[in-house]
Amino acid sequence: MRKVVSRQQKNQKNNNQTFLNAQPSLFKQVCVIGLGLIGASLAQAIKDNGLSERLVAVDRHAPSIEEAIKQGLLEAGSSTLSEVVAGSDLIIIAVPVQAVQAVFMDIKQAMDSGQLASDCMITDVCSTKTNIIDAAKAVFTSLPIGLVPAHPIAGAENSGYHARRATLFANHSVIICELPTTNYVAIAKLRLLWEAVGAKVMPMEANHHDAILAHTSHLPHLLAFNLVEQLASHDDNLDMFRYAAGGFRDFTRIAASDPKMWHDIFFANQNAIVSALDEYGVYLQTMRQLIIDKDSTALMGLLGRAQAARRHFGHMLASTPYTDTSAMSASYIITPSTTVSGTITIPGDKSISHRSIMLGSLATGVTHVTGFLEGEDALATLQAFRDMGVTIEGPDNGNLTIHGVGMNGLKPSKTPLYMGNSGTSMRLLAGILAAQPFDSVMLGDTSLNKRPMERVAAPLRMMGAVIQSTGHSGTAPLSITGRDTVGKPLQGIDYELPVASAQIKSCLLLAGLWSEGTTTITQPEVSRDHTERMLSAFGYPVTVDGNRISVEGGGTLVGGDIAVPADISSAAFFMVAAAISQGSELTLTQVGINPTRTGVIDILKLMNADISLSNNTHVGGEPVADITIRASNLVGIEIPEHLVPLAIDEFPVLFIAASCAQGRTVLTGAKELRVKESDRIAVMAEGLQTLGIECTVTEDGLIIEGKGTGGQDDQINNSQPVFGGGQITSHHDHRIAMSFTVASLRASEQIIIEGVETVNTSFPGFAELANQVGMSIQVEDTSI
Numbered sequence: 205m206r207k208v209v210s211r212q213q214k215n216q217k218n219n220n221q222t223f224l225n226a227q228p229s230l231f232k233q234v235c236v237i238g239l240g241l242i243g244a245s246l247a248q249a250i251k252d253n254g255l256s257e258r259l260v261a262v263d264r265h266a267p268s269i270e271e272a273i274k275q276g277l278l279e280a281g282s283s284t285l286s287e288v289v290a291g292s293d294l295i296i297i298a299v300p301v302q303a304v305q306a307v308f309m310d311i312k313q314a315m316d317s318g319q320l321a322s323d324c325m326i327t328d329v330c331s332t333k334t335n336i337i338d339a340a341k342a343v344f345t346s347l348p349i350g351l352v353p354a355h356p357i358a359g360a361e362n363s364g365y366h367a368r369r370a371t372l373f374a375n376h377s378v379i380i381c382e383l384p385t386t387n388y389v390a391i392a393k394l395r396l397l398w399e400a401v402g403a404k405v406m407p408m409e410a411n412h413h414d415a416i417l418a419h420t421s422h423l424p425h426l427l428a429f430n431l432v433e434q435l436a437s438h439d440d441n442l443d444m445f446r447y448a449a450g451g452f453r454d455f456t457r458i459a460a461s462d463p464k465m466w467h468d469i470f471f472a473n474q475n476a477i478v479s480a481l482d483e484y485g486v487y488l489q490t491m492r493q494l495i496i497d498k499d500s501t502a503l504m505g506l507l508g509r510a511q512a513a514r515r516h517f518g519h520m521l522a523s524t525p526y527t528d529t530s531a532m533s534a535s536y537i538i539t540p541s542t543t544v545s546g547t548i549t550i551p552g553d554k555s556i557s558h559r560s561i562m563l564g565s566l567a568t569g570v571t572h573v574t575g576f577l578e579g580e581d582a583l584a585t586l587q588a589f590r591d592m593g594v595t596i597e598g599p600d601n602g603n604l605t606i607h608g609v610g611m612n613g614l615k616p617s618k619t620p621l622y623m624g625n626s627g628t629s630m631r632l633l634a635g636i637l638a639a640q641p642f643d644s645v646m647l648g649d650t651s652l653n654k655r656p657m658e659r660v661a662a663p664l665r666m667m668g669a670v671i672q673s674t675g676h677s678g679t680a681p682l683s684i685t686g687r688d689t690v691g692k693p694l695q696g697i698d699y700e701l702p703v704a705s706a707q708i709k710s711c712l713l714l715a716g717l718w719s720e721g722t723t724t725i726t727q728p729e730v731s732r733d734h735t736e737r738m739l740s741a742f743g744y745p746v747t748v749d750g751n752r753i754s755v756e757g758g759g760t761l762v763g764g765d766i767a768v769p770a771d772i773s774s775a776a777f778f779m780v781a782a783a784i785s786q787g788s789e790l791t792l793t794q795v796g797i798n799p800t801r802t803g804v805i806d807i808l809k810l811m812n813a814d815i816s817l818s819n820n821t822h823v824g825g826e827p828v829a830d831i832t833i834r835a836s837n838l839v840g841i842e843i844p845e846h847l848v849p850l851a852i853d854e855f856p857v858l859f860i861a862a863s864c865a866q867g868r869t870v871l872t873g874a875k876e877l878r879v880k881e882s883d884r885i886a887v888m889a890e891g892l893q894t895l896g897i898e899c900t901v902t903e904d905g906l907i908i909e910g911k912g913t914g915g916q917d918d919q920i921n922n923s924q925p926v927f928g929g930g931q932i933t934s935h936h937d938h939r940i941a942m943s944f945t946v947a948s949l950r951a952s953e954q955i956i957i958e959g960v961e962t963v964n965t966s967f968p969g970f971a972e973l974a975n976q977v978g979m980s981i982q983v984e985d986t987s988i
Contacts (some may be wrong), residue, residue: 230393230400231256235292237285237307239263239272240462241360242329243298244368249401251277252370260288268365285310290319294393297328302468304330305339312343325350325390331417332473333381333410350390353381353410355417356403363462374402381410418476423484425466426477428459501607504597536941536957536971538948539980542923544781546977547791550770552577552602554966555706556796556826558628559738560766561585562636562714564606565594565614567742567761573604575768580965581626588633588646591617608763611717616642620681623648625965627880628707631660632735634682635711638669639718641688647681651936655880657682660711667694667715667723696721696757703876704849706732706800709753717744719757727751731849732800734826741766741825767823769796774967775831776804776854777942778977782833783813784864785949786922790977791832794819798826803850805831807858811838811865835920840867840910848873853880856943859888863897864926864950865910872905882937891944895927895951922950929953938962942970945981958986 234256236247243261250256260280263269269281280288285307289295297307314320326348328336333353340347358376360367378398382391395405408416431452470477494503552575562585564571576582578599586604590596593615597605614636623630623646630646634657637644647653658678661671670685687693696719701708709725713735716723728751736746736753742761747754775795782790797805797817805815814834821828838861848871851858855877862869877884889901898909911926927947934941936959948955960983963970971981 229254229257230397231294233258233260233292234294234296235285235289236261236296236298237263238298239265239268239365239368240298241363241367241372242356242358243296244268244272244277244365245370245372246296246298246329246356246401247272247277248368248370249373250397253400255397255400256294258291260292262288263365265365271365286314286317286319289314292320292324294325294327294397295320297326297330300465300468301330301332301335301472304328304336305343308340308343322348323350323387323390324348325352325393327352327354327394329354329356330472331355331421331469333379333413335472337381337383337410347383347385349385349387351383352386352390352394353383354394354398355379355413356398357421358403359461363465371402373398376403378403378405379408379413380405381413382407414473414476415479418473418480419483422469422473422477423480425458425461426470426481427484428456429463429466432456432459501595504595533959533986534961535984535986536945536955536960537982537984538945538951538955538957539982540925540929540948540951540953540955541978541980542786542949544778544785544788544790544949544977544979547793548778548973548977549793550775550778550795550973551579551967551969552768553734553771553796553826554579554582554773555628555732555734555771556738556766556768557582558585558626558632559710559734560604560768561589561596561606562632563738563742563761564604564763564766565589565592565596565608566611566636566717567606567608567763568610569608569763571604571606571608571763571766573606573766573768574602575770576602576604577768577771577966577968578602579968580624580962581629584622584624584626585629585633588617588621588623588629589614591619591621602768606763608761611760614640614642616640616686617644620645620647623652623680625649625652625962627652627655630657630680630682631707631711632714634660634664634671634684635714635716637684638664638667638671638715639694640684640686642686643689644684644686645681646684651882653680655679659705659708663697663699663708663712664715666697666699667712667719668692669694669715694719694757696723698722698724698726700726701728704729704731705876706734706849710735713739713746713753713755716755716757717759722754722756724752724754727753729846729849730800732798734798734800737798737825738766769823769826769828770794771966772796772798772801772804773853773939774970777857777946777967777970778974779804779808779813779815779831779833780857780861781946781949781974781977781979783808783815783836783838784861784922784926784946785835786920788835788922789832791830793830794821794823794828795831796823796826797829797831800850803847803852804854804858806847807841807843807851807854808838808861810841810843811861811869812836813838813861835922837920837922838862838865838910838912840865840869840908842870843872845873849876852876853939856884856888856939857946859892859899859906859908860943860947862908862910863892863895863899863947864912864922866912867910869908869910870905871907872902874906875904880937880939882935882940884937884940887933887935887937887940888943891932891940894930894932895944895947895955897927925950925952927951927955929955931956931958934959934962936962938965938967942967945971945974945979948979948981 236243258279272278282288336353356378557577560573595607657673672683674681739746744759775792782788814836816832817829819830900907932944941960
């Protein structure tokens with residue numbers, strides 16, 4: 205049940221917080237019962253941070269008490285609570301769980317005798333919570349108003365007073381059980397104490413805590429103890445331990461923990477641990493049978509999902525990128541250079557990589573993918589389908605093997621599907637998930653959760669989908685109700701797109717694969733047709749009649765080989781780089797030239813760019829060619845609106861080209877740019893102005909006053925700087941960051957670009973490749 209907090213209660217909480225923050229120390233006297241690793245470490249942290257005026261302790265091990273007093277940690281100590289507890293306003297219980305009830309009896313006796321106030325705060329550090337609460341009920345009848353059960357998720361291999369460390373809890377989680385019987389001030393003060401020693405506080409109900417810890421802590425310890433016992437019981441046990449590899453040592457390290465403590469924990473959390481053991485036994489038996497049956501596909505699926513999940517949940521919980529675990533923030537420091545040259549290969553097309561995962565997973569049979577883009581966005585799509593039970597081997601240098609589960613083979617994910625920063629993943633998957641029998645939730649990082657999702661949610665509802673954009677103003681997370689709950693399949697519709705958007709079109713076409721009847725999408729202008737092409741490549745009939753695209757529901761997809769060509773959106777940065785810089789000539793090999801994606805080439809040619817195509821062929825149903833670009837005198841143009849949807853992702857770098865052109869360039873009909881990873885019109889205008897370019901933002905575009913001067917007698921004049929230097933904020937938009945990197949080729953001074961870590965979403969290795977052709981980019985970790 206949702207807890208309702210009145211305005212008066214909120215005001216009281218605020219007043220309490222102000223009062224607590226004004227105190228010189230949180231407590232007058234803290235009494236720690238048990239000077240083992242956790243109790244002594246917390247005592248040391250309280251002492252070092254000045255959180256209590258006095259500190260006393262109770263422990264049966266007299267030498268620990270004596271040493272703590274001698275070292276100045278304690279003002280007093282004893283083996284008997286009544287001798288030191290008087291006047292304490294916080295008691296911390298740090299004894300084995302089976303001993304807690306006896307401690308409660310001593311505390312109650314101290315309250316009854318007047319040594320302790322009835323509202324004295326009482327907390328513990330035990331790793332089980334339900335039995336702590338039950339023990340308190342058994343002793344006090346009604347729970348004390350100062351009782352706040354807690355559990356720090358921290359520890360060390362060594363135990364005892366001498367192993368104490370004041371920093372033990374820094375950057376570790378502490379779970380607090382906020383009981384309805386507890387005074388709010390007690391909860392607030394305990395939260396402040398844990399935060400003061402560096403911990404991150406998380407509220408959790410006691411039952412849920414015990415179930416979670418049974419799986420994540422108690423079961424691993426139990427298995428470690430059992431495995432060591434198993435090997436030690438072998439006749440050749442010496443060799444077993446002599447040749448044990450690092451994995452054995454790492455896993456069984458926790459078996460060096462205190463046996464008495466874990467003996468008590470296993471009994472105290474009996475029900476949850478037995479349930480976890482039973483579940484583990486089922487999984488173990490499944491793996492045993494896979495090995496007996498030599499079921500390679502199923503075993504690879506299990507191992508692959510486990511490997512990916514280990515990484516995925518870490519990134520999901522921290523909202524960090526998949527491909528950059530070392531830094532949350534980075535900058536480019538770019539020294540101006542003048543020329544680029546060479547022959548290079550651009551990474552695989554992101555749009556096609558997304559779709560190869562989606563359709564390969566839904567196909568029958570095996571799909572082999574080459575050239576897969578191992579960038580953040582495509583990896584988010586890959587992980588989502590692994591979460592829904594698809595076995596995917598790789599990626600390995602752009603190679604994937606997808607074991608398709610068929611149109612009706614997806615399984616519900618145990619957790620929300622995490623899309624990272626990928627709008628394509630979320631919008632296209634919305635169409636697939638809207639047709640599934642099970643419920644789904646999709647969420648993204650902070651940036652993605654701000655981007656509009658009603659543009660796909662609204663037409664999906666017209667098809668009968670039950671979908672909620674649960675964020676503010678129609679944004680993610682998306683919550684989708686399964687067809688089993690709704691009770692009927694999706695219905696095909698005839699829908700006119702309000703804007704030319706490949707993402708909306710693809711979302712609805714994918715939903716149409718499961719819909720009754722025909723789904724027809726009419727687009728105002730031609731947009732990317734990768735979905736239509738790939739559906740055909742997987743054997744699914746698609747009807748294209750001008751700007752009308754139709755699919756019939758109820759068909760099947762058949763797996764095969766998919767070759768992903770180089771991404772023209774990524775190639776665009778190098779195309780502009782060569783066009784604007786002095787004496788440059790650059791060849792980009794086997795780039796996808798799908799006619800719905802070549803707007804950037806058409807626009808650059810209208811601006812007088814020297815671009816030629818050679819070695820034209822087809823790869824996986826997509827046309828490809830080598831693109832060669834030479835330095836040229838660009839001229840400003842009015843960009844034809846029919847080309848806008850065909851170059852929507854390339855406009856940030858086209859703005860760089862326009863700045864280097866002679867005369868004015870005018871873009872209209874590009875509202876779509878305002879709802880990308882950032883408002884790309886506003887952000888690019890801000891950056892251009894920082895570098896000295898005059899530009900004007902309009903409702904649906906941008907006007908740029910180019911500073912190119914042209915040349916006489918067809919002489920190329922790309923030697924004069926166009927941009928100054930400065931510091932650019934990319935707003936963590938990968939295309940903004942890469943575009944201003946290209947500007948350095950015509951800059952007079954150093955350019956620094958902040959927030960470039962997101963470049964890995966579409967172009968891993970961009971800086972290295974740019975340096976290879978003649979640019980000078982230094983990547984600086986700014987996360988610290």
